[in-house]
Amino acid sequence: MELTTNDVVIEPIVTEDSWRLQEESNKYVFKVNKKANKVMVKRAIEELFNVDVVKVNTLNMRGKAKREQLNQPKGKTSDWKKAYVRLSEGDRIDIFG
Secondary structure (H helix, E strand, C coil): CCCCHHHHEEEECCCHHHHHHHHHHCEEEEEECCCCCHHHHHHHHHHHHCCCEEEEEEEEECCCEECCECCECCEECCCEEEEEEEECCCCCCCCCC
């Protein structure tokens, strides 16, 4: 099954570190589909935001363990994938726009 552009990128990750990366090295951080590879992420970002992507780094993030509370068994949050996307000079993504 081929992932569509809208299926690849789930949401931007907005933290203090991600803002620092945007300002210092023009990198943006996104939560992406676990089945997406670097090529799919690059194509999706270029199509969605009309920018030129220079490099994509991906990380598989392990879900966090949760402890037992009020008769609920132990568990963990879902595993997910994160992508760091570096754009060419002059390109910007308006995350809140």
